[in-house]
Amino acid sequence: MRITFRGGVHPIEHKDLSCESALRLFDPKGEMVFPLSQHIGKPAKPVVQKGDAVLVGQTIAEADGYVSASVISSCSGTVKAVEKRRLISGAMAECVVIDNDGQFTLAEGVGKETALSSLSEEDILSKIQKAGIVGLGGAGFPAHVKFKPKDPSAIKYVIANGAECEPYLTCNDRLMREAPETIVAGLLIVLRLFPNARGIIAIEKNKPEAIAAMKTAAGATGIEVRPLRTKYPQGGEHNLIQTVTGIDYPVAKLPADVGCVVSNVGTLYAIERAVAHNEPLFTHVLTVSGDAVKNPSNFIVRDGTSFAELIEACGGVKEGKTVEKVLSGGPMMGFAVGSLDVPVQKTTNGILLRAVDKVAKAEARQTACLHCGRCTTVCPAGLIPQLMADAAADGNLERYENKLYGLECVACGSCTYICPAKRPLTQTFKQVKAEIMAKKRAAQAAGGAK
Numbered sequence: 001m002r003i004t005f006r007g008g009v010h011p012i013e014h015k016d017l018s019c020e021s022a023l024r025l026f027d028p029k030g031e032m033v034f035p036l037s038q039h040i041g042k043p044a045k046p047v048v049q050k051g052d053a054v055l056v057g058q059t060i061a062e063a064d065g066y067v068s069a070s071v072i073s074s075c076s077g078t079v080k081a082v083e084k085r086r087l088i089s090g091a092m093a094e095c096v097v098i099d100n101d102g103q104f105t106l107a108e109g110v111g112k113e114t115a116l117s118s119l120s121e122e123d124i125l126s127k128i129q130k131a132g133i134v135g136l137g138g139a140g141f142p143a144h145v146k147f148k149p150k151d152p153s154a155i156k157y158v159i160a161n162g163a164e165c166e167p168y169l170t171c172n173d174r175l176m177r178e179a180p181e182t183i184v185a186g187l188l189i190v191l192r193l194f195p196n197a198r199g200i201i202a203i204e205k206n207k208p209e210a211i212a213a214m215k216t217a218a219g220a221t222g223i224e225v226r227p228l229r230t231k232y233p234q235g236g237e238h239n240l241i242q243t244v245t246g247i248d249y250p251v252a253k254l255p256a257d258v259g260c261v262v263s264n265v266g267t268l269y270a271i272e273r274a275v276a277h278n279e280p281l282f283t284h285v286l287t288v289s290g291d292a293v294k295n296p297s298n299f300i301v302r303d304g305t306s307f308a309e310l311i312e313a314c315g316g317v318k319e320g321k322t323v324e325k326v327l328s329g330g331p332m333m334g335f336a337v338g339s340l341d342v343p344v345q346k347t348t349n350g351i352l353l354r355a356v357d358k359v360a361k362a363e364a365r366q367t368a369c370l371h372c373g374r375c376t377t378v379c380p381a382g383l384i385p386q387l388m389a390d391a392a393a394d395g396n397l398e399r400y401e402n403k404l405y406g407l408e409c410v411a412c413g414s415c416t417y418i419c420p421a422k423r424p425l426t427q428t429f430k431q432v433k434a435e436i437m438a439k440k441r442a443a444q445a446a447g448g449a450k
């Protein structure tokens with residue numbers, strides 16, 4: 001049986017900072033900001049306007065088409081504006097802004113139990129869609145689309161992703177330890193959509209309590225709990241499928257093309273709450289950690305909460321530390337945020353405060369490529385990062401895309417982590433991919449306009 005994938009790295013985990021912090025629901029005081037686009041696909045359309053009263057669990061923006069997701073209020077209060085606000089990415093984008101009344105009054109019917117036996121497969125998909133559920137592992141792909149492949153009977157595996165391989169993040173570990181029955185129930189709901197599939201919960205071995213809790217919860221359901229070797233990026237969809245099923249396939253293919261559906265454990269938790277308890281997606285789990293935060297903590301966070309309020313709830317910056325940067329997400333795939341006045345989105349699973357480290361800074365000076373080949377050894381996508389970076393530096397996008405298959409880069413950060421010359425490889429690849437995709441979209445638009 002395989003327990004890992006090719007390539008990968010072993011960064012220091014730092015999970016001890018927060019792994020014993022139990023999940024706690026955080027009720028923010030300030031205004032709440034809900035971006036209309038927190039998912040892959042078309043932005044949602046607002047269905048409220050300035051002055052409207054809203055309740056927790058109320059839809060404030062509806063999905064605009066099939067590949068889109070509704071946005072749900074996580075607070076009660078009054079709509080202050082529908083306007084552009086700054087997001088985690090640094091971009092300004094349309095948001096619904098709510099003056100939070102601090103009461104968190106639930107909308108009617110939210111939390112009401114539904115008998116699962118009364119629901120058809122279509123009912124389940126419709127409830128997932130209405131609840132605004134997207135993949136909470138980071139991608140934000142609308143869940144109802146993922147769970148409706150062309151041929152559901154061809155799906156052989158539904159894999160619950162509990163790898164949580166990013167250093168520092170422990171919120172999914174806590175969720176598996178604290179709510180394993182809900183995750184198993186969510187997986188059983190999803191398995192109803194795939195008559196020939198079996199369920200596997202995949203967890204890295206560095207989470208023994210989570211493995212034990214999930215095994216107990218899975219009991220006699222037929223769901224397997226599979227411990228995996230601890231290695232980054234074990235939780236990447238492609239790597240996870242390789243490890244769990246032994247199927248090797250090109251990164252460009254979709255999991256459904258090889259008979260697999262992968263869903264983060266947080267998403268499965270949200271599915272159980274939505275389908276069995278009529279509770280749409282307005283909260284999710286999140287870790288605040290890093291060497292510069294006073295009390296690293298795990299939260300059940302309300303979407304729309306500001307980064308600043310969450311950091312304050314952790315006691316702010318640790319004495320004697322100066323924050324060098326704040327990341328949204330983990331250190332490998334996360335990105336720096338320029339302001340703390342930005343809202344938590346559905347897919348935000350971590351906030352990291354990194355302190356200034358003078359030694360690391362001195363060591364991090366970039367030099368020319370040493371041709372050591374380490375980046376190629378660790379790349380889980382089987383790419384040659386060294387040559388991709390050279391092609392990018394030469395502006396040779398044709399070679400980057402067609403000879404070096406650079407678009408198959410999943411931006412996992414492993415090559416950057418291992419590179420002794422400290423070349424900003426992943427950053428370069430993200431930029432090149434964005435440039436190529438923008439050119440493709442422009443060419444398509446020009447073709448369509450003819």
Ligand code: SF4
Nearest residue numbers: 379409410412413415
């Ligand atoms: S960032 Fe891209 S090129 Fe670098 S190791 Fe990950 S997949 Fe490979």
Ligand code: SF4
Nearest residue numbers: 369370372373375419
């Ligand atoms: S790891 Fe860095 S130094 Fe080594 S070959 Fe790759 S790019 Fe060059």
